[in-house]
Amino acid sequence: MQLETIIGLEIHIQLSTASKMFCSCSNAGEDLPVNTTVCPICLGHPGTLPTINHQAVELGAKLALALGCKIQLVSEFARKNYFYPDLPKGYQISQFDKPLAKNGQVEIVWLSDKQIVSKQVGIERLHLEEDAAKNFHFQDKTLVDYNRGGTPLAEIVTQPDFRSAEEARVFLQELQKVARYLEVSQADMEKGHLRCDANISLRPLGEVRLYPKTEIKNLNSFKAVEKALKYEQIRQTELWQGGQGPKFSSTRGWSEAKGETTEQRDKEESADYRYFPEPDLPPLVLSEDQVEEWQARLGELPQARSKRFMAEYGLGFAESKIVTDDKMVAEFFEQAVSEGREWLTTLESVTGSKEEIWRNNGRKLVKLIYDWLVSEVFKHLNAAGLSLSESKLTPENFAEFVALVYEGKINSSAAQIILQEMFTTGEDPAWIMKDKDLGMVDNLADLADLVVGIIQTNPEQVSQYQSGKTNLIKYFVGLAMKESNGKANPEILTKLFTDHLSSK
Amino acid sequence: MEWLTIKQVQNGLQNKDFSCTELTNFYLQKIDQQKNLNAFVSTAPASALAQARSVDEKISRREILSGLEGTPGSIKDLILVKGLRATAGSKILENYQAAYDATVVDRLKKSGMIILGKNNCDEFAMGSSNETSAWGPTLNPWNITKVPGGSSGGSAAAVAADLGVFSLGTDTGGSIRQPASFCGVVGLKPTYGRVSRFGLMAMTSSLDQAGPLTRSVEDAAIIFQVISGTDDYDATCVSRDHEDYSANLAKPIKGLRLGLPKEYWQTGLNAEVKTILEQAVNKYRELGAEIVEVDLPHTAYALAVYYIIMPAEVSSNLARFDGIRYGRSSQTAKNLWEVYAQSRAEGFGSEAKRRIMMGTYVLSAGYQNQYYLQARKVQKVIEQEYAEVFKKVDALLTPTSPTSAFGLGEKVNDPLTMYLSDIYTVSANIAGLCGISIPAGLTAGRLPVGLQILGAPWTESKILNLAYQFEQATIHHSQHP
Incomplete structure (x- = not known):
């Protein structure tokens, strides 16, 4: 039966x-x-x-x-x-x-x-x-x-x-x-x-x-x-x-x-x-x-908001649910996105109308905001046992922080340090970056000097590399990062090492 | 200092005919001398005398007294006065001390009333003879072998015996008017919703009202003025314009139409009482009122409706007396059930128990439709019928009770006969009317007879006017035990 x-x-x-x-x-x-x-x-x-x-x-x-x-x-x-x-x-x-x-x-x-x-x-x-x-x-x-x-x-x-x-x-x-x-x-x-x-x-x-x-x-x-x-x-x-x-x-x-x-x-x-x-x-x-007045003042309910976030920001069902489960998180997310959207239009590297800029770059920005929010920010909140509203992090600062990442002005390890600092002090991320000298070094001449120096002081590894152990590239980049206090742009480093080592 | 009214008290004080301390002592001594009446369950001499002294100081500073300043009176024990014992005539509250002032008490205190003590009453206001009080019956000052009526019997006896200027009572089915009638004093039951019930131990929440028992109609109007009006603590005390209830007292009543409901003047009405009241009706004719006969066929069911709605609410209202937080808690109880059963068995008297059982029954699943809900429907019919009659007449004249005061012990073992003594008063509660009982004469055996004037809801001014005009044209109110 x-x-x-x-x-x-x-x-x-x-x-x-x-x-x-x-x-x-x-x-x-x-x-x-x-x-x-x-x-x-x-x-x-x-x-x-x-x-x-x-x-x-x-x-x-x-x-x-x-x-x-x-x-x-x-x-x-x-x-x-x-x-x-x-x-x-x-x-x-x-x-x-x-x-x-x-x-x-x-x-x-x-x-x-x-x-x-x-x-x-x-x-x-x-x-x-x-x-x-x-x-x-x-x-x-x-x-x-x-x-x-x-x-x-x-x-x-x-x-x-x-x-x-x-x-x-x-x-x-x-x-x-x-x-x-x-x-x-x-x-x-x-x-x-x-x-x-x-x-x-x-x-x-x-x-x-x-x-x-x-x-x-x-x-x-x-x-x-x-x-x-x-x-x-x-x-x-x-x-x-x-x-x-x-x-x-x-x-x-x-x-x-x-x-x-x-x-x-x-x-x-x-x-x-x-x-x-x-x-x-x-x-x-x-x-x-x-009754009508109460109805009018209900505001957006969680399900409607989740659907809207999916449509408006291209989030998947599960992602949208994660950011809308908590009203404060949803509002934080949306404010950060809106700040980020304003910031996008001020970039020199993008052109077109506001709508076009958003259409072409918005998805990437939202993804960054979502990822940093759900992985890193949530982690900090859990560790501190705080809710978003109790923490010192504001959506404005968070948007600015994501913008620094988006523009490649800081690398991921510097970003971790900055976010931690934002949590504890509530400071502006650009200021922290300057204060702690965490801006990414992508000046080619400076980085080239660094690369040459490392190649000179590690002859053994260089010869191993040249005899085919090419994954040692990571080792070289790691040394360079360490020497630059984590500020060097790892992508540029990789390219420089590859060029220098193959030309030898 | 005997038989003073509020105005006489204030004139006497102001003219220094007597001091407030003398007056207060006078009443306190009388209360003590007439302990046999058992009209008081407790007195508050210390606070009363302290208050009297401050009134005397005020007079010595040549300040003018206002409101009820310097007026000693008493409060039915069903009503809470902060810091005083409030037993409601029940053993279950033997040692219960009120934690707050009832709104009516608060207003009387603010107006300057001096509280002499608390008046005996039927247990939780359930009775028509004051014999259900756990503290023994109050005796009728006119004849101590007679009951004073109930449930505000202690209040009526105190006022009749001049143990204070006035008393505050409560009326659920006639509990102010019937004892007023038996003791030869004035008793006003206001329209339901006119006076706050906050601080009145609820018997029947949908019917209870507090009101004054006095020796003059004017005093009733003055007290009513003080206690009436909306209250944030009572959602059923509804907003109404606050009139000056004394303003219309002296207005001639010539041309007013007064109805005599046939149903009130027929069978069951004692012949001597009927004769006395017919003379009262004639007095109204002399004063120029037009007397007409009216029909209220459904009024006969008011008592039946009352004895369903009242116990239903009683059964719920008395549930809080459970021996857990305050009041009597059985010392021999061994588990929760026994705490409930034994505390209530020991604490409540038989009339309270009878009504709790009746009420529980009429609200029970399977019976609620045929009893409680049916009674509520009939209540609507009765209410409607009175509304129709009041389109034709200004007020109704009826007996307050079918008899004068009956003997102590005469009806106490016969609840049904006892319930019938409220037959003329319950309709006012069932239909939400206002009503007043005033002295209309004495029987051959020198027992007072009361005339009841019933008015449409919110027409207290009109019935007070009618009562006052009768009082001024007769000598009944000036006869004392």
Whole structure:
């Protein structure tokens, strides 16, 4: 029997607002001492009332718009009633039958076996709610940190549109990127900013009905999502092949250590949350104009930017993805390219209109910018544990640096030194080049003297060369480079050595 | 210094007939002397006297008093006053100290009120007789074998017994008006959304409103003026123009049309109460109002609607009392479940438990449609029906309660009969109206009877005007226990 996998995701994203969802407490409690960002409201003291954080509404709505959802001009908060120590009021204020946004559609595009594949994923809804506090379980007690309690959350429910664990993982990564582009959340899975429960079931290929699903909880990384779903896919396949798929819906927890899912005792399934409209909050009413304004201010989303970079700068799919995954990197790259483009037109060696110059030389420049960015700059960033915006490197200086390389004013070893210096001091590359005397020596007369000197002091190698060991040319060039402190132009050196040695 | 109104207090202070310290001591002593009434669950003599002294200093500097400066009063224990115990009449909050001031309290304090203490009330405002309080019932100052009404029974008794100039109560289904009626004082329930609920322990969030209990209509208008208006901490307290509620009190009411809803004057209404109230209606005729009979056929369902919506919200609102962060936490609990179950079993009284169970039931999957959602639909119908009637009349005249104060213990074991004592008051909450109960006379047994005036939403000025004109034309308000 051929089986089809059906996966849907429920995702919670913490919104990076200044204050909490329903009170004015700071939303930065994650980094602060326990139980310091709390007040009578988020501790559920008697008599307190919630008020809606409009920044949270804006961030939630922007995320919904970016996922192609339709914003509901009238939405409603509801109480989800259950007892737990991390829930001070005995109910969570959430949205139930009137969510903030519905019916979205997102395209995911990724490389699968070196093929570019894409898929449409339906979004059922996005709603706003408050996060619970954090429980810390010890052997003999449980302690609660209420700093997190009341953090604004957007809950996103997808349609059961995924057919593989890989698709689900790709979607989550895309969602993270979108959230970061919009600056609505840091969306760090390890830190719990982005949390995911995955629902999975199988069915015989060709059937349309859905079979009892398994909900997998405790997925704290993209890898965990993919691994747990793959594990569950195999487990359920075996059940089907053994005669029958799961009979009932169930909840299973993912254990990273064991690499398996295990059945959890299920409070959820039997719970009756007794949802009813939150009487302390009037319906949330938004105007058409407001929604349009948010839509207009979304900016370019990661996928659109990636496609544009491919078209505009001739990057390949994977290359474009690398520079657009992070909004800051994409902006840095694009600024550097734009600076470089200006600089190209000032060169004496090129002629024609700006467009012609770009058409003829742009590809090479972009390639240099890309290569130096992705190999060297990223290496420096990783080593220093910094992000681009935290480093001293500016796109202007970086473009100027690439221009020096492009023009052959510095050779690659000098370039390494200059880039390192730019990182530590933030200085202008031309200035560093002069200051450290790293400019490439390509004066023929000077280099010829150097070559002659080396030939005179290495007679043994010269005769070996002349008797056919021509790859000693590298040895000679290396000596010359060393003697010139790395500044000599290696291409010219090679030519000079070849000429001098053959004329002997 | 007896039976003073706010203006009399300020005139007396300003004229140095008495000092604020003397006045405050006078009330504190009376509260102490009449402890048997059990109208207060706690007093705050130190802060009250300190405040009184600063008023006296102000007077000695010949400064003019404004607002409520120098006016001693009390606050229902359901409402939070920073630093004072707030028990809401419940054992589960026996040692709970308020961490902040309710918005209404903040406004009263800023206006200069001197807080004498906190008034006894039914547990979490759930009751019509003050007998569900964990601290024992309040007694009716007119007859201590009778209940004061509820849930703001301690407030009404305190005002009736002159244990302060006024008290602040709350009204969810009649909890200001019914005790006002039983104790012969004025009680105003503002339109839902007029007064901030921030700092009121929620019983039924969609119906609760705070309001004054006073010995005069003018005082009710003054207190209402201070406490009303939008609040950033309460999203349901909606923006409305802030009128001068005292400005219209003296306006003649000649030509106003007043409706007598048939449904309020028929079966179930005690004959003696009916006679007294018919005389009140006649007084309005004499004052030039036009009296017409109106129909409100769906009002009969208001009590049924109330007893679904109210417990539904109660079951959710009382969930926070879980023994985890504050309040009573069972000392014998051995696991989380027992912390919940035992703390709540020990802390809540039987009426609270009854309503939590009813509310949990009507919200449950499979029952929510036929109970909670159905009740919300009927609520809309009732609201609409009142809106139609208020197109034809300026206000409605009704009894506040079917009887005068009943005996202690008389109904406490019969919840259904107890619930019926709110039958004339709940509609105002269900339909979002404003209402006021004013003294309309005494029964042969010298128990007060209240007349209720109901107004369309946001027409407090109009019902205060009607109440004031009646008060000025009668002597009922000047009769005391």
